[in-house]
Amino acid sequence: MSGNTIGTLFTLTSFGESHGAAIGGVVDGCPPGLELSAEDLQVDLDRRKPGTSRHVTQRSEADSVEILSGIFEGKTTGAPIGLLIRNTDQRSQDYSKIMDTFRPGHADYTYAQKYGIRDYRGGGRSSARETAVRVAAGAIAKKWLKQRYGVTIRAYLSQLGEINIPFASWDDLQHPDNKIFTPNMAMMPEIEAYLDNVRAERDSVGAKIAVIAEGVPVGWGEPIFDRLDAEIAYAMMGINAVKGVEIGAGFESIAQRGSVHSDELTPNGFATNHAGGILGGISSGQEIHVNVAFKPTSSIPQERNSIDKTGQPVLMQTTGRHDPCVGIRATPIVEAMLALVLIDHALRNRAQNADVNPGLKNI
Numbered sequence: 470m471s472g473n474t475i476g477t478l479f480t481l482t483s484f485g486e487s488h489g490a491a492i493g494g495v496v497d498g499c500p501p502g503l504e505l506s507a508e509d510l511q512v513d514l515d516r517r518k519p520g521t522s523r524h525v526t527q528r529s530e531a532d533s534v535e536i537l538s539g540i541f542e543g544k545t546t547g548a549p550i551g552l553l554i555r556n557t558d559q560r561s562q563d564y565s566k567i568m569d570t571f572r573p574g575h576a577d578y579t580y581a582q583k584y585g586i587r588d589y590r591g592g593g594r595s596s597a598r599e600t601a602v603r604v605a606a607g608a609i610a611k612k613w614l615k616q617r618y619g620v621t622i623r624a625y626l627s628q629l630g631e632i633n634i635p636f637a638s639w640d641d642l643q644h645p646d647n648k649i650f651t652p653n654m655a656m657m658p659e660i661e662a663y664l665d666n667v668r669a670e671r672d673s674v675g676a677k678i679a680v681i682a683e684g685v686p687v688g689w690g691e692p693i694f695d696r697l698d699a700e701i702a703y704a705m706m707g708i709n710a711v712k713g714v715e716i717g718a719g720f721e722s723i724a725q726r727g728s729v730h731s732d733e734l735t736p737n738g739f740a741t742n743h744a745g746g747i748l749g750g751i752s753s754g755q756e757i758h759v760n761v762a763f764k765p766t767s768s769i770p771q772e773r774n775s776i777d778k779t780g781q782p783v784l785m786q787t788t789g790r791h792d793p794c795v796g797i798r799a800t801p802i803v804e805a806m807l808a809l810v811l812i813d814h815a816l817r818n819r820a821q822n823a824d825v826n827p828g829l830k831n832i
Contacts, residue, residue, distance in 0.1 A: 470584070470594070475704065477695075478816040481606040481809060485556075486588050487596030493553040494602040496609060498816065499539065501547035503613050510534045510608040514554075516801040517604045531557065534605050545609075552605050556598075570777045570785050574767025581778065597709040597795060600802045607805020610812040618815065619684040622808050624800045625652040627760070630674035632656075632663060650678075650800040668793045673766035675712075676796025680759045680803045682811060685746065687754040687831050688822065689814040696750025697814055704806040705761050710795045713762035717745020738832045752814075754831050761803050763796035 474482040478498045485492030511534060518532040532554055539550030568589045571577040576595035580587040587593060614620035625642055626649060627634055637653040644654050651660060667674055690697025702714040722730050722743065732755075733740040739755055746757035768791040777783050792798065 475707065475809060476813045478820065479610065479809065479813040481603065483599055483602040485554075485599065485602070486593040487556070487591035487598040488588070488593070489556060491553055491555045492599055492602050493551070494606055496539070496550040496552065496606050498813075499545050499547070499550055499609060500613065500617075500816070501545050503545040503609075503616070504543055505536070505540055505545050505550075505609060505612065506543065507534050507536050509612055510536075510552075510605045513604050513608045513611075513801045513805065514601060517601060517798055532601050550609065552602060554601050554605070567785065567787070570783050571775050572767060572785070572787055573773045573775055574764075595709070600709065600805075603708075603809070604801050604805045607801075607808040610808035611804070614808060614812055614815065618686060620811065621683045622680065622804045622811070623683075624650070624678050624680035624804045624807075626650045626676060626796065626800065627652070627679040628677035629660060629794060629796070630663065630667070630676070632660060634660070636679075649797045664793055671770045673769050673791075673793050673795075675765045676763045676794050676799070678761045678763065678796060678799055678803045680761065680800075680807050682746070682757040682807055685752045685754070685757055685811065687752060687827075688825075689752040689811065689818050690747065690750045691814075691817070692750050696747075697752055697810070698745070698747045698750060700810050700814070701747075701757075701759055701807060704810050705759065705803065708761070708799065708802055708806060710763045710766070710799075711761055712764045713760075715745075715760040715762075716747060717758050718743040719745075719760060734832065736832070757807070757811075759803075759807065761799070763794075763799055766792050766795050 473484065474480055476498070480497045481494055483492070483494040514532045514534055535553040537551035537553055539546055539548045571581070575592060577587060577589065580595060591598065611622055623639065625636070627636070634651055634653050634656055637655065639652065641647060641652050641654040642650060647654060649660065651657060698716045701716065705711055705714045718725060718730060725743065730743045732742060732744055739753070742755045742758065744753065745759065746753055746755040768787045770787060772784050772786050775783055775785050
């Protein structure tokens with residue numbers, strides 16, 4: 470199976486299945502000298518892990534990460550960093566009833582057709598459980614970006630189903646009772662009631678996650694095929710259940726006039742940021758704004774029409790432990806994927822353009 474590696478200079482190769490012994494990854498290209506411990510990675514892993522509230526899957530995984538290599542005396546050596554997260558709460562029997570059928574909305578059918586074999590236990594390799602490895606790798610990238618360039622990457626839930634969630638403050642995201650990454654704690658009662666109703670109806674909803682990178686210097690990204698916005702979109706579309714990505718104004722730019730959308734420049738900086746911090750595939754020095762759309766969870770406890778492996782029609786019902794909205798736990802995943810793209814382009818820009826003097830101060 471190919472397609473398990475992302476990045477050019479800073480790369481992540483992940484491995485493992487939802488109900489296997491473990492999931493893990495190898496990070497290669499991390500600069501040496503970065504102080505790093507498992508605790509640095511565990512912070513974001515704890516934000517992503519299941520069982521944190523009644524609104525997410527109740528699978529109980531500690532998601533404790535082990536660093537197997539690439540660290541000596543508390544610092545990265547430049548060697549590949551091996552990461553391992555053991556699976557401890559698999560209930561493979563929950564999936565025995567679907568071993569011969571294909572769940573609507575899942576990758577069951579396409580995996581079986583492509584490989585001639587599939588791991589039906591929790592979706593196997595196609596499970597979102599694999600994203601824990603990305604979060605661990607992204608935490609490495611986030612720490613290096615923060616220390617080296619002052620880059621901060623933060624994300625939040627901006628829409629849940631039909632509910633738009635206006636941004637109130639970053640402080641709201643740190644509230645101890647905030648388990649769903651809302652930037653507006655005043656809306657928590659409405660959001661929780663909505664999710665309780667969705668679960669009572671045995672259904673699911675989608676979500677939109679907004680992610681912002683502050684402090685990104687001018688010049689990251691390539692001008693043609695490896696444009697920064699193109700690689701961000703590529704990374705985000707590689708997250709399970711993602712069906713749409715916007716950079717800056719995104720689809721709203723369709724209705725904008727050129728006189729509105731084009732961001733005017735002043736000696737003190739850009740007047741607006743409809744471009745989302747990227748011009749011509751290269752970072753402009755403004756905040757990078759990305760919106761990511763997640764589809765509704767496909768695993769719902771309703772009877773659904775499908776076929777079995779012989780092509781015969783069946784009426785099936787998914788059992789097990791599932792999220793009524795996969796987007797809730799996706800916030801640290803989105804942050805991680807943006808960090809992986811940014812660190813890769815930071816290293817690529819440093820390799821090619823470290824000696825460039827633009828002759829113009831950054832605005």
